[in-house]
Structures are given as structure tokens and as C-alpha cells.
Amino acid sequence: MAKSVSAGHPGKKSRHTPAQKKAAREAREKQARAQLKGRRPRPEGRYSDTRDRGDAPGGRGGYPRRDERADDRGGYPRRDDRGGYQKRDDRGGYQSRDDRGGYQKRDDRGGFQGRDDRGYQRRDDRGGYQKRDDRGGFQGRDDRGYQRRDDRGGYQKRDDRGGYQGRDDRGGYQRRDDRGGYQRRDDRGGYQRRNDRRDDRGGFQRGDDRPARPRWADEDRSDWRQERRDREVREQRQQGSRSEHTWRTHRDERDGREARRGHHEGRGWEDRRHRGDRFDDRRSTGGFDRRNRGADLAPDGEQEREAAEAAYQEHLASSTKEDATATVTEDNGFARLGLHEDLVSALARTGITQPFPIQAATIPDALAGKDLLGRGQTGSGKTMAFGLPMLHRLAGRPRAVPHRPRALIMTPTRELAMQIVDALAPLMRAIDKRFLLVAGGMSYTPQLAGLERGVDVLVATPGRLIDLIERSAADLSDVEVTVLDEADHMAEMGFAEAMKQILDLTPTDGQRLLFSATLDHGVDQLAAAYLSDPVTHSTNDVAASVDTMEHHVFLVHPHHKKPITAAIANRPGRTVVFCRTKLGADRVALQLRDSGVFAAALHGGLNQAQRTRVLDAFKKGSLPVLVATDVAARGIHVDDVSLVLQVDPPADHKDYLHRSGRTARAGDEGVVVTLALPHQKKQVGRLLDAAGVQTDPQVVAPEDVAVIETAGGSVPEADPIPQSQLDDILRPPRPQGRGGRGRYGDRDSRGGRGGYGGGRGGQRSGSRDGGDRRGGPSRRPRRDPDAPARDTRPDWRPRG
């Protein structure tokens, strides 16, 4: 633990002063409460109190922000901007922004200059918080523009547009990628960059009118296509000559401002196209089509809600096994490990009585409080391997103080986080602990409210957690156990920084459990920095050596890829198809549907509701084929995936193992087929070697039915799958209008809830906390009579 990097966080040390600590907490709580109520906290006496407490990052000092903002456009304004989450509810976003003079102020304080000035520096010094703030500041603004439009336009719009939304969401990420870091520096070349930026700046105006009604939203689709063609021509011209900048400038001068606007928008569009997926994505998810079919929507909405409810009930039923009566028998392996009896019996109720090898190996050490480096395939039971000791440690302890979770589980993807909550929820209820999922793409409200109430176990993805920490909604200084799941993924570039930031905020003497499928460079570093004297455990099996897994490599001609893919995927049983890119996933899914194989894409470009719904449909079985990017390669567990088809070969052997690990789980049989184009043969060969797979590539043509059938496939003969069938999956269940809020909470995550949490907590713990929930404000915890009662969504928040 001495190794832990605490030096950079002197604030942490200072927390031995109880008085300070208390004052800080009180101020924080007060502020958080105020935020929850959508108003600004009152000044609390001297400035310095609040500001000291803020310990700089994010400039959390509450009150003076407003004024200071004009002077120093540092973290303060940002916080204001972001604090808007509540206000957003109360008031229409844009308007109030204008009311507040938000834009103006930003102009005054030279927001953009600030960004210009600082942008470079920041990138240079890369100070975590600052950079975040800044990036966030600008980015957030942009994103929020979109977002807010979505929020306001609400539900319907999102419905109408379907895939479109995804595009917005993705815009955020992508943009961040583009702008952030080295990449942007590389591609932009000063000029272009500056152009972009100028455009962005113009974007203030744009920010004002655009979100309200993006220009293109009013355009006919054909115009779009025309415009797109035009742009393609332009692109070609630009590529042809290296004088893009000159050309642009010239054009701008020639056509004047109006043209620049057009240019700007065009540019944005081009950008998006370059990024790969927008257009096709939208097309494949039928956003526009749906928009044009608006008339269908109203009745569909009702159906959809019913369908979702049904799906939800189904989900409930399938995750309600805990009801089964079971007694803890003498040979219960978990009892022998010394686990808390409530945990053991809760496990027994779900039919789990014997630990998997990794569990048997790690649990004793974890119970002993040691730091742990666990290496094993997902599917080997890692969730319980860390979950059980963690909960054992919490069992019988007093409830966590508000905002200060006792245990933290970090995962690289939202899906994985949900999955972990699903798995651990019954156990946490069994020992009467509150838990909360904290992840992006979902509403803040329940997360803030949950933290406000106090959460014992926090399951989180990094970004949102940091966000909440910056908002002072979460404080990690009471964390006793930290779990990093899929640590190899989180040690990757881009994630690592966030992980370190988070780990630095947890006490150095806490227990840390790190799980990773592979132990390579990044994980080494992370482990060395944050684990003290760790015990290493590995289940020696790599996925490839699972003897129930069968591997094939098919060498295919590029032209044959599509029919062969369809023939392989057209099979009984669940199939996961992996693609390298989001665009590829969308395209393959579309092609499969065109060929009569029902498939849907899953990737990070979809909005969270869609992601959840797609995955849920796949789990439920209503969707037989999932076409995914590597978002699904790690950790995601779906029963009975009998085939993994890699349309694009994985990037390296680790990815191969991760991907193939989606099948042949828990002793099931599974087939892994990798398609390789001729020029990829060598690469795939190396990759398989590294993965320890022995398979001779076979040359396969569409006629080779016998070969294709090795995976149980057959040439599909069905009609193309209509878009509507996909829509049925993607479309959120909808509590229409504001009235619907009660049950599912806000729109953004409602879909996500649809199948996932929905009321799982409600259902199980209904008898326990239902009253509380219904009781609304009057039954809120004493200490917080003002907490919003709106979160009636039972899951993802602590029960209590």
C-alpha cells in the first residue's frame, strides 16, 4: 500500500482532522441537497470554507461560482453548467441558459479564448482534473446542446429518430476522441484545426439555434443525399490537392458568412462520415425511415410499452430464482470457505452451492484481506470471486455514510456493470446492503439520490464515477474494498488515467482486488502501483484450451464473405458475430437481416437504452444473432451462445480469447469460426498461435455447405427481416409523456431499465421497500426531507 500514489493527493491526508472532515461533509451534503432541489446553495459563511473543501479539482467551491465565473473561467463555470442537471428538469434547458445569461457570460469570460489558450497547455500538462474540466466544459456544452434537445424533445423525438439518437451520443464520444489527445493533433494540422475551431466558435450562435432545430432536421432526405454527394465530391477534391485550407479559405471568402455556416455544417457532417458510421448507421437502424413513418408511432408506442412490460416480467421471472427454497447442506462449498451464512444461503437459494475453481482459490485470500490479482477467463465465476468476500466483509457492518460507499466495483463497460449488479443484487439484499449502479448514459437523478441516501456497494464505470466525484456526490474515502474487473481493459490507454484518478481517491490501506483475463503491460503497471503485496491467482486455462470449444478458420474470398456469414449465422441457437468497427457491425447486421437472418448490432454508438435492449433481447432469445464490436467481447455473459463468428479477425490473440470466451461457457459446448480474407491468412495464423489454438485454415466458398454446417448453419432462404422487427427491439417501452416518469424514471435510461432493472429490485424487495417508495417524500430518510421523490425506479439504487 505504501506504493500507492498518495503523494499527489495531499487532500486525502488532511482528512484526519475530524473537524475539517465534518465541516466538509456537511457543506457537501448541503450542496448536494441543494442541487437535488435544483437550486444553488446558499453561502455558508466564509468563502474559504467551501473553497478549501473543494480542494481545487473541479473547483467545487459552491456558492461564489457565479460571480467568479466572469473572472476566472476555470472549473467554476463548468460546475455550474453541469450542475444544471436538475435545472434541466425544472426548466427548459436552452431558455434558462439564456435567461441566466449563460452564453453571454461565457462570451464575457472568454470561454473560447480560454479554450484556445488553454487547450494546448492543457494537453501539454495533462493535469487530470483540469483537463477534464476544460474538455468537459466545452464538450459538455456541445453535447448538452444535443442532449438537451433530446431531453426536451423528449421521448417522441427519440423514438422517431431511433438510431439518430445514437448518433448524438456517439458524437460525444467520437468528438472527444477526435479532439482529445494525440490523434487530433495528428490529423488536424494547424490550419484545419483552427478552421474547425473557428467554426465551433461560431457555434455559439449555432448553439443557440441549432439545438432547437437543427437545420438538417427540416430537410428532406433527398436533399441530404444530394448534399452528401456534394460533400463527397468536395472531399475528393480536397484529398486530391493538399490545399484544403487554401481551398476552404477561398471558398469562405467567396461565399461569405452564410457559406461558412453551410461549410461548417458540411464539415461537421464530413467529420462524422469520416468517423465512419453515421450515415450507414442511421440508415441501418432506420432512423429516417421511421421518422417518415411517424403516423405509425402512436399505436406502436402502446404496443411497445406492453412488449417491454412483458419482456420485463420475463426478465423478472428469469432472475427471480432466489425465491426457490433451498437449505444449506453440509457439503456446501461456500460455507466451508467461511462465508457469512446469509450469503451462503442466498447463494443456495439460487442453486449455487459449490465454488468454481477461481472462487475456491481466491476467496480465502480475499477474506483474509489480502490484495488480489486474479487472472481468469470471464465465465469462470469472477463476479462471485470478488463479490462474496467483499460482501462478507461488509456484512454486519453499519450502513455506509451518505456519499461514501464502502465498496467499489469498477468495470470497463456499462453492460458489465449491470451484469454485476444483477449477479450480486440478491446477495446484497440478503445481507441488507444498499447498492447502486453508477454509469454513463443513464439518468443522474437516481444515482445522485442513491448516493445521497448512502450506498454500501457502488458498481461503476469510470467516467460517470469521476463526474459524480467532481460533483461531490460521491466520496471514495471510506472505500474499504475496491474491485477492478476486466482490469486489462481498464489499463488500456485512455482508461488508465481515469482508473488511477479513481484509485488515488480510495484509501491506500483499503483492500484491492484486481481481475484480469490477461496480465500484460498495462495491468502490470496498475497492479504494481495499487496493489500491495498481492496474491496472484490464475485459472490456468485460457479459453482456447477449453476442450468444449471448437475452432475453425475459414479463408474466404471477399465477395463471398456476405453469403458465407449469412449461412453460418443462419442457425438454431445463439450466435455472436464480432466485427472490428461499429460501422462494420451495423453493416453486417443489416446484411444479415436482408438475408433473412434476424440480427441486431450492439456497439457503443447506440444509446444506452438501445444497447441494453438489444442485449436483453439477445439474452431473452428473441434475437438470435448479435452483431457486436468488441464492446461485447469482454465480460458479457449470455447463456447458451453456441457460436462465435468473427467476421473480422480480432486484432490480437487476447481479443481472440476474449471474443471466443463468449461461447463454451460453464462447460457448454461452443464453436468459434473466424473468417479471414486471403491477405489476412498469415496474421490470423500468428494470432491463433499466440492464442494457443491449433486449427488449419480451410478455404471456404459459399457452395461448401458441408463446411459451413460444421457450425450448424445453412443457407438462409427466408425473406428479409423487416426493419420493424428490429424496431420492436430497439424501441423503448414508453410511459408516454411526463406522466410516465413515475415508474421508469427519466427517458434516457428508461429503456435501459426496461429489461434490466426495471423493477427487479421492486419485485424482490417490494415488500421491503415498496412502502418507502410509495410513501414518497414524507417517507424519505430523516436527514433529507427534501430529496426528490421522483426516483421510483426501484433498481440501481440501494434498497432500504
Add this chain to the structure above:
DNA sequence: AAAAAAC
């Protein structure tokens, strides 16, 4: 190189 992760 792509994907993922906050707004």
C-alpha cells in the same frame, strides 16, 4: 487501429 468510458 478500434473500441470503450461523462456530460
